[in-house]
Amino acid sequence: MASIARSSLLRQVAAKPTNSLIANAARATAFHTTARRDILPPLPQKVKGTVNDAAPVPPPSPSHGSYHWTFDRLVAASLIPITVAPFAAGSLNPTMDAILGATILIHSHTGFQNIIVDYVPQYRTPRARKIFTWGLNAATVVVGIALYEYETNDVGITETIKRVWAA
Structure with a gap:
């Protein structure tokens, strides 16, 4: 029981x-x-050499490596005084506008170039790397032409900043 x-x-x-x-x-x-779905299939896996092979050392170049990093930092640090100078001096000069526009363009180009180098590896996706690099170069040219037109046919960058700030 x-x-x-x-x-x-x-x-x-x-x-x-x-x-x-x-x-x-x-x-x-x-x-x-939700259900687990792979967005993109994994890239093809290729093994080159053996485990004991040394990592390939790229050839030294003044436009890459530590020189490139130093140049990026100098351009980024120079943006602060170049942006403040026209307002501190009290005159809006087209030459300073051109320097500011060129510095912004170079800073943006090198920043996006670093993103492409870091996240689109050459050895795994060489065609995508080439497409992204050419796309970045084309976009830089288009933005450069647009900034030139804005500087010559309109009020310019610093005058626009001054108007937005006063609004």
């Missing part, structure tokens, strides 16, 4: 939390997660 009562009691206790647990888990799952 004790064994019959015990088994039915255990079945009731064990069945009740499981049903509510499953129901709550189903609601939480429907609310919080």
Whole structure:
């Protein structure tokens, strides 16, 4: 008799939390997660050489490596005084506008170039790297022409900043 009562009691206790647990888990799952889908398939895996081969050292170039990093930092640091100078001097000069526009353009180009170098590896996706690089070069030329037109045919960058600031 004790064994019959015990088994039915255990079945009731064990069945009740499981049903509510499953129901709550189903609601939480429907609310919080979606099916796992790969957005892009993985790139082809290629192994070149062996584990003991040394990493290839790129040839030294003054336009890459530490020189490139130093140039990026100098351009970024020079943006602060170049942006403030026309307003501190009290005169809005087209020459300062041209220097500011060129510095912004160079800073943007080198920044996006660094992103392409970091996130589109040459050895895994050479065609995509070339497409992104040419796209960046084309966009830089278009923005450079647009800045030139804005400087020569409109009010210019510093006058626009002055008007927005006063508005």
